[in-house]
Amino acid sequence: MIVATKSQIQPTLEDFLTLKETKPASEFINGKIYQKPMPQCQHSLIQGKLCETINKVAEANKTAYAFPELRCTFNDRSIVPDIAVVRWARIPLDEKGKITNRFLTYPDWAIEILSPEQNFTQVLAKLLHCSQQGTELSWLINPDDEAILAVFPEQKIELYQGNINLPVLNGIELILTPENIFNWLKF
Incomplete structure (x- = not known):
């Protein structure tokens, strides 16, 4: 949904960053x-379980951390992937070693979970942009089709379904399949 109207002056990134945060994020x-x-339910469940699963492996050996809804501002854009996985060494810290509030670069692994009312092309375009800027891996999870698109460097795209191992960020020892992820939706 577009928040700004055509009659308004087109905002700059700096203007946008001064606006109050919205829920859900803009x-x-x-x-x-x-x-x-x-x-909604499916989206929230996949997001929570996936963050938990990635962090169980990646945080333990300080490889990376999976952040839900982390604002990533880079290359004149400010996006909020459903999950932004950041390599440990790239987590921004202040002089006291405390994580900063702003993340002013691309995620290393961006994960989007397609909601029924989302535009597939817009979400894929966001992940392709991340790939152009340095994101090593992106997933576009489609619960309706029980399929996951993976975006690799140079914008190579592969489709994963069923019991095929999904690609994960190098250094994270995690084996997941689309079937594993979509089985989380069954109670």
């Missing part, structure tokens, strides 16, 4: 402000 892409849809 993103600044190509000079426009878009509000993400409100997560």
